[in-house]
Amino acid sequence: MGAGVVIVGAGLGGVRLAENLRQAGYSDPVTLVGKEPHLPYDRPPLSKAVLRGERGPVELKSREWYDDNHIALLLDTEVTSIDLDGHTVSVGSGETLAFESLVLATGLDPRFLPDDVLEGQEATSVAELGGVHVVRTADDVSALREELRDGVRIVVVGAGFIGCETAASLSTLGAQVTIVEPAPSVLHAALGREIGARVEKMHTDRGVTVRTGVGVTGLTVGDGAVRGVVLDDGSTLDTDLIVIGIGSIPITELAKSVGLTLADRAVGGGISCDSGGRTSVPGVYALGDVANWADESGEFGRRVEHWNHTVEQAKVLADVIAGTEKAATAPAVHYFWTDQFDVKIQCLGTPAADDDIHVVDEDGEKFLAYFSRDGKLTGVVGAGRAGAVMKMRKTVADAPPIEELLQKN
Template sequence: MSDKIAADAAVVIVGAGLGGVRLAENLRAGGHAGPVVMIGAEPHPPYDRPPLSKTVLTDASGRVDLKPGEFYADSAIELRTGEHVDALDTASKTITVSRADGSSYQQAYGALVLATGLLPRAFPGTQDVAGVFTLRTFDDAEKLRRAVGAGPNGSAVVIGAGFIGCETAASLHTLGLSVTLVEPAPTPLAQAVGTEIGALVTRQHTERGVTVRAGIGVDEIVTGEGGRRVTGVRLADGELLPAGLVVVGIGSTPVVGFLDGSGVELASREVGGGVACNEVGRTSADGVYALGDVANWRDHGGTQRRAEHWNHTVEQAAIVAAALLGTDHAVVPAVPYFWSDQYDLKIQVLGWPKPDDDVQVVSDDGHKWLAYFSRDGMLTAVAGAGKVGAVMKMRPKLLTPTPIVDVLPG
């Protein structure tokens, strides 16, 4: 089946984030002359999400727009913000879109690209409790930043010590709050990079005064004022942590509700959920593609996986654009890469780490560190804090099978 669309076909992109912007840019650069429409649910122009838990949270001017305002008009990209896609009709190749004023309209497409991203999970029963936050959008970060310092003794609890939780805890501490980071796993980041690296991350936080409560869950978020405002967090062992602010970072779910009844196949929860795609982003519906955090792509080995990393989204946008344009896209073997800025350190992970991999910490001065992951004697990943050059120079070693003994210090 050819993916190439007609030169005058309308490409409609649902989602105005990194994936949508890169796709639109690639389509225009590749010569597509037809309409390109990008629909975003937020009222803001597309912006970069990684700074939200860092510079945006600590600085009112920290938002980083992905493109200058004139880019969209100059590139003949129709950007519609503050609009939600409510339904997809694959038979008529139309979507139903609602505006902020309550009106709605039908938008036809020649090709539809779903780049709707994720929705953070809320702690049950707290959606209307003041002082409880999730962090996914620019407005979320703005609300949290404005609320900093409003709680008793400036205390905050961050529930969930994944990357977003750790970054948020670091930012809140930098803003002067007394912060407790709570995680049911044995250490922060244990599910992503294992407990050995998690212990090093724990050290980074505790040495700066953040309290890390790992290996314990949360029973309830305690409220006052008739249930209207948070006052604390009760842990599974009964301890009550006073808190004027609580940030919930317990994971996210792909935004796929508008696909109900559309016939677009979704991936199973076992492989990460989201929209099921082939190796160029095509879904089960004719003319419909998906990319970014919402998309569950089949790799060239036949494995379905959904990845929430910046570089995956950029690469997928290039692949989908090439498919729609009917051009060749040489898929260069990619090494997964992600990073996290916490305090004055950049934590980087390069490769395919699993929590049960063997880990060798090859450098640790009490502040900066470097570690290698291996499985069955073969190098699988590299992680480091404050070791940018040392991490990135290992990329060639991860592109080919490399025994761990070949890279360990002598």
């Protein structure tokens, strides 16, 4: 029996990889190392059902499952260094773990506002300021929930998916929520202004205040806690709490320490990989939010932070490591979703903010829209139109001329 696989990161990618390795017949040791003390859980529910207190974190597998599948699960454990020559990693306790294959599934850290927004204030670090929250881990959500009360004033900085989902959940709980976003609309970077405006109306109709086209230039502080958010239009929003949702940073410190090639920030950064998850060092792989995989041609890389993308990567990488790699197939159509209030918004394909948008079905908050670029279909986005979106998967993969598609509607 060989040294097996050490997976650094016990999130969705790491757990699915361990599962797929066993399904592929891989019998050598598999060790999963996680920084958090909790059993590995699914992150998407955190900003929704978990934040609303409707349930606890959704565990990906039971403790018994790891034992039954002979997967060593090390929780509350951080990998501190990698010895490529000795094929070992060291953890915080001083223990070393041997590996034949090493997988980095280290994920992301949330991005905070720069500390210079505190210039002239009594505090020096945004991350350590009272009343400042992010939504990335189960502990983050628990800390935010402890400060909630009916009517609490909350400014959500950033109107991407996490910001909008969090704002919707907090508003549902009775908070007075204001979203601040420098782009022209919510979800602008992902879905463009027209679709963003529809989502924005969904929020304002339910009492959320949305301030787009303005950025944060400062925070006011009192007694070690945030008291206000200063905007670049000169106004100040008095607040009790702020939630920062302005993106995340790939956790690449371990990758850098051993000289792995990193991707350019223009394509999302992260660890550069081929289409099978192999990094620039033989025997070292990466997957999930931290990984930047090439396509089957080896020419295109882009880091993608979607649940389904990570699941697909885990299947491919398991076959690579287990030696059961299949012939290259067409890449899966990208799919992601967001739940805000009682509306599910789904997306297939690779729509971009500057694509042409064609709304083909609309009924109040429900709609279906096609995205096109250079006359070809690039994606389908629907709100409250689950069936209509999902039946377009093959069509999106085929990327037909948009005019041809519109004539059928």
